[in-house]
Amino acid sequence: MVLERVVINVSVGDDGTVTNALVFNLKDIRKLRDQGICGVLCGSLPTIAQQNVFLSVPLRLSAEEAVWLLEKGYAKANVSRPSSISEKLRDESLANELSERAKLKMEREFERQRVYKREQHVLKLRKLGIEEKYRNEDEQLLESSLFYEVMNDSTILRDGNEVVEDVVDRLRSKYSRDGNFKVFCSLKNHGLVVSPGARFGGKFIVYPGDPLRYHSHMVVSSPLDYRQDPIDFRDIINGSRLSTTVKKIWVLSGIDTEEEQDEEQVKFFSIEWAGFG
Missing domain, CATH: 1.20.5 (Single alpha-helices involved in coiled-coils or other helix-helix interfaces)
Structure with a gap:
């Protein structure tokens, strides 16, 4: 049985990077959840303001999440290029x-x-x-007691904005060389759920399963050049102390370009604060 692919509305910048990736359909959002892709709900209406906890569709995906879904064949993209x-x-x-x-x-x-x-x-x-x-x-x-039902689909997206395969191929090619994307893919290949980690001082935070059932276990840093970039001892102290305080493990990531296989290029080192001093 072949499952219907999720539709992602992708905006691409002049440099070929993903500037926005949105999913409007609730059924598609449920499918993404099954794949461990949670994104961030960001929908609201200017005339009906809501607190953050009540935000609804669309679901905003990170660039790594969007490209990973396209690469795995779980999604197809409506691509919006820079307009005149x-x-x-x-x-x-x-x-x-x-x-x-x-x-x-x-x-x-x-x-x-x-x-x-x-x-x-x-x-x-x-x-x-x-x-x-x-x-x-x-x-x-x-x-x-008055209420207004918000539709689950965008009325401003035009039907003619279909999949542009050459743009999708270029996205795959561009992000396949990106260190953040390689780290993201490696974590996903280990069956983990990955979300943005800025609020904990890292690039990603990692869950062993659905975030509604588990707390995050790790804070992952942005990748370093495995053989060239120095590791600042203060960064190790700051990252490990912060992560231990919030009951997580600080993980340093690096990319070793001398390895031939993409999966072997990604290196991880976990650091925990011992509590002395």
């Missing part, structure tokens, strides 16, 4: 038009809910034999 000035103006006009449509649709939906809820409120009072009186408190409660 005329295309940017046209896209901006389209965005403004869609924004106005969304506002009108939301207001119509709110008004429909207001009418329905007022009717239900009157029927309830009559059933209880209570005299109908208009109160400001009732209207405030009604307004607070």
